[in-house]
Amino acid sequence: MNSFSAAQRTRVTMLDVAQRAGVSKASVSRFIGDDRALLSEAIAERIEQAINDLGYRPNQMARGLKRGRTRLIGMLVADIRNPYSIAVMHGVETACRQHGYNLVVCNTDRNDEQEHQHLAALRAYNIEGLILNTLGHHPDVLQALHNEMPIVLIDRKVEQLHSDLVGLDNTGAVRMALEHLQQQGYRDLLLVSEPIDGTSSRSERIESFTQQLTGHPTLAGAVVHTGPHLRAGLQSFLQAPGPGPKAIFCANGVAALACTQVLREVNCGLFNDIGLIALDDLDWFPLVGSGITALAQPTQQIGASAFDCLLKRLKGDTAPARHLDFGAQLIIRGSTQRAT
Amino acid sequence: MNSFSAAQRTRVTMLDVAQRAGVSKASVSRFIGDDRALLSEAIAERIEQAINDLGYRPNQMARGLKRGRTRLIGMLVADIRNPYSIAVMHGVETACRQHGYNLVVCNTDRNDEQEHQHLAALRAYNIEGLILNTLGHHPDVLQALHNEMPIVLIDRKVEQLHSDLVGLDNTGAVRMALEHLQQQGYRDLLLVSEPIDGTSSRSERIESFTQQLTGHPTLAGAVVHTGPHLRAGLQSFLQAPGPGPKAIFCANGVAALACTQVLREVNCGLFNDIGLIALDDLDWFPLVGSGITALAQPTQQIGASAFDCLLKRLKGDTAPARHLDFGAQLIIRGSTQRAT
DNA sequence: CTGTTAGCGCGTTCAT
DNA sequence: ATGAACGCGCTAACAG
Numbered sequence: 001m002n003s004f005s006a007a008q009r010t011r012v013t014m015l016d017v018a019q020r021a022g023v024s025k026a027s028v029s030r031f032i033g034d035d036r037a038l039l040s041e042a043i044a045e046r047i048e049q050a051i052n053d054l055g056y057r058p059n060q061m062a063r064g065l066k067r068g069r070t071r072l073i074g075m076l077v078a079d080i081r082n083p084y085s086i087a088v089m090h091g092v093e094t095a096c097r098q099h100g101y102n103l104v105v106c107n108t109d110r111n112d113e114q115e116h117q118h119l120a121a122l123r124a125y126n127i128e129g130l131i132l133n134t135l136g137h138h139p140d141v142l143q144a145l146h147n148e149m150p151i152v153l154i155d156r157k158v159e160q161l162h163s164d165l166v167g168l169d170n171t172g173a174v175r176m177a178l179e180h181l182q183q184q185g186y187r188d189l190l191l192v193s194e195p196i197d198g199t200s201s202r203s204e205r206i207e208s209f210t211q212q213l214t215g216h217p218t219l220a221g222a223v224v225h226t227g228p229h230l231r232a233g234l235q236s237f238l239q240a241p242g243p244g245p246k247a248i249f250c251a252n253g254v255a256a257l258a259c260t261q262v263l264r265e266v267n268c269g270l271f272n273d274i275g276l277i278a279l280d281d282l283d284w285f286p287l288v289g290s291g292i293t294a295l296a297q298p299t300q301q302i303g304a305s306a307f308d309c310l311l312k313r314l315k316g317d318t319a320p321a322r323h324l325d326f327g328a329q330l331i332i333r334g335s336t337q338r339a340t
Numbered sequence: 341m342n343s344f345s346a347a348q349r350t351r352v353t354m355l356d357v358a359q360r361a362g363v364s365k366a367s368v369s370r371f372i373g374d375d376r377a378l379l380s381e382a383i384a385e386r387i388e389q390a391i392n393d394l395g396y397r398p399n400q401m402a403r404g405l406k407r408g409r410t411r412l413i414g415m416l417v418a419d420i421r422n423p424y425s426i427a428v429m430h431g432v433e434t435a436c437r438q439h440g441y442n443l444v445v446c447n448t449d450r451n452d453e454q455e456h457q458h459l460a461a462l463r464a465y466n467i468e469g470l471i472l473n474t475l476g477h478h479p480d481v482l483q484a485l486h487n488e489m490p491i492v493l494i495d496r497k498v499e500q501l502h503s504d505l506v507g508l509d510n511t512g513a514v515r516m517a518l519e520h521l522q523q524q525g526y527r528d529l530l531l532v533s534e535p536i537d538g539t540s541s542r543s544e545r546i547e548s549f550t551q552q553l554t555g556h557p558t559l560a561g562a563v564v565h566t567g568p569h570l571r572a573g574l575q576s577f578l579q580a581p582g583p584g585p586k587a588i589f590c591a592n593g594v595a596a597l598a599c600t601q602v603l604r605e606v607n608c609g610l611f612n613d614i615g616l617i618a619l620d621d622l623d624w625f626p627l628v629g630s631g632i633t634a635l636a637q638p639t640q641q642i643g644a645s646a647f648d649c650l651l652k653r654l655k656g657d658t659a660p661a662r663h664l665d666f667g668a669q670l671i672i673r674g675s676t677q678r679a680t
Numbered sequence: 681c682t683g684t685t686a687g688c689g690c691g692t693t694c695a696t
Numbered sequence: 697a698t699g700a701a702c703g704c705g706c707t708a709a710c711a712g
Contacts, residue, residue, distance in 0.1 A: 024684075026707085028706095039682085059466060060466070061401045061405050062405050065402050065707095080429070102461050103445070106433075125442070264626070288624070355690095363698080363699085365689090366698070369691055370691095372690090402690040402691090405691095406704050407691065682712085684711075686707105686710100687709100692703090693701090695701100
């Protein structure tokens with residue numbers, strides 16, 4: 001078996017093709033690039049033949065070095081194990097491929113140091129644009145990067161970096177949730193969210209919730225966060241006398257998972273004692289108890305249109321930063337059907 | 341706001357640093373690379389200063405072009421929405437970062453044409469090694485690639501491509517499942533698997549199941565596949581008179597999801613009427629019914645050791661192809677506790 | 681239409 | 697210990 005000890009570089013190059021076809025490198029380059037029209041039929045055929053014979057593939061590194069176009073898009077994700085991130089990433093990846101771009105994905109595991117490292121690495125690879133789904137705790141680095149390439153934010157804003165953003169219409173989604181719960185007869189609400197850490201979508205949902213409650217005089221509401229206090233928070237909510245039937249509103253998929261876990265631990269009948277609705281729709285939602293009602297995000301669209309924004313900018317669009325907010329879709333399951 | 345119309349490339353280069361520090365490019369290169377020891381203290385400091393002042397980052401493209409080392413690892417995944425793939429990928433990514441490599445992830449969506457495209461792209465970017473988790477329906481391309489770089493297979497073999505493989509000890513995992521089910525008093529077993537499509541791990545599990553059943557005279561067993569016939573298959577299993585208590589063995593996470601869905605649809609009491617064990621452990625398993633017993637795969641380890649294999653090869657290891665099989669871990673939940 | 685030339689940013693001999 | 701010059705694989709002028 002052969003060794004790959006980093007030294008040998010036996011790849012067939014443009015020169016090989018040129019020699020085999022009996023032409024100059026320039027002609028091969030024209031054949032490869034967008035100038036194929038300038039070539040005579042005869043010579044084009046010989047080049048094509050040679051390319052196939054040798055299995056030649058142009059070296060994108062060298063190409064990028066010369067043209068300044070690497071056809072590489074970077075994506076920085078805070079938590080790659082979050083189903084939302086995966087779904088969006090899938091959308092981005094699909095769009096990339098359709099337009100001849102490739103995607104370099106970096107996961108920060110919610111770690112600022114790793115975010116820093118990855119940003120440096122992405123820059124070193126001359127990516128043409130960046131899709132960002134992190135807290136952005138390095139505003140200086142990001143700003144510097146933004147001078148070199150377009151950036152599109154996904155789901156979370158970054159302070160002082162005013163670039164395109166695509167995400168969810170959080171206020172609208174919260175409104176849908178509240179209206180649905182109200183219609184179903186719930187009166188006492190608890191919002192369960194992950195702790196506030198600067199994620200803008202997170203705070204927007206919480207703010208919308210408290211704000212809109214003031215517009216629903218028949219509804220009462222409170223907020224708890226996931227983590228060590230979740231269990232206590234849920235229990236006191238369950239036990240307290242309230243204005244009427246109770247329901248929980250999970251602000252995202254992770255909160256829904258944590259919340260459902262605790263509800264089971266405290267032997268809460270899913271979902272006879274209590275209603276439940278979640279923002280995000282995960283594939284197991286139908287399987288828990290009588291099914292969890294969800295507000296699904298159009299993740300595929302979000303990813304695709306993030307790439308679309310990037311592409312527009314790469315083509316020279318210099319319009320002021322845009323914000324694209326997509327609507328959520330209500331999927332009703334058993335968890336918000338009150339036992340009569 | 342500035343435009344990024346693909347033309348301007350104002351990045352600070354090695355020459356800029358050299359001039360600012362009043363030295364030659366070669367010295368800067370030595371500072372960047374592993375030859376820092378050869379530099380005088382004074383000059384090293386000046387270079388470091390200049391680098392910081394200018395915010396210089398070496399261009400990996402140019403670097404890779406010259407040295408043949410891009411520090412890029414490619415990973416080709418059949419289905420990025422499969423939690424198993426994500427988990428493994430997370431392991432790979434972590435290991436990559438720890439060793440200064442970056443990961444380019446490509447998703448084929450189980451599509452042969454996309455696999456082909458992605459392989460070409462990865463080659464074009466001069467990745468140093470490839471981690472493969474697909475069917476490998478392009479043996480010629482893969483073989484050609486394998487001449488240029490090391491390849492590590494994950495979970496599934498590829499015909500005629502004998503390179504390193506890391507995955508699960510499927511036979512052992514099936515044995516653990518059967519023994520556990522037997523101990524719990526189940527006698528009539530049904531294996532639910534995704535359809536056979538050439539995925540080696542899939543067939544190994546099915547074969548191990550049927551094979552080992554012959555060694556358990558007290559157990560009866562059959563196999564059904566997910567898809568349009570799953571529902572009928574499950575129903576006839578549930579209704580048929582059998583040698584004793586019944587249990588289902590889901591061959592992976594996807595099968596477990598499909599299977600649980602159907603069980604709900606046919607109003608099967610989860611899990612009083614029937615036992616359930618699944619290979620793979622998903623985060624929602626505790627939440628369904630009384631909890632789903634699982635055989636967890638050490639996905640993090642699998643990913644990390646895949647990268648490890650690659651690294652060894654890159655360092656010149658030419659030993660014959662290795663197979664690394666990890667053991668599964670049994671996690672007992674309610675779905676295999678028979679109601680007494 | 682085609683070939684020649686000159687770099688892109690960097691690493692690596694050679695000299696010194 | 698340091699600098700000058702060449703080439704990695706490719707594209708973009710310029711000639712012809």
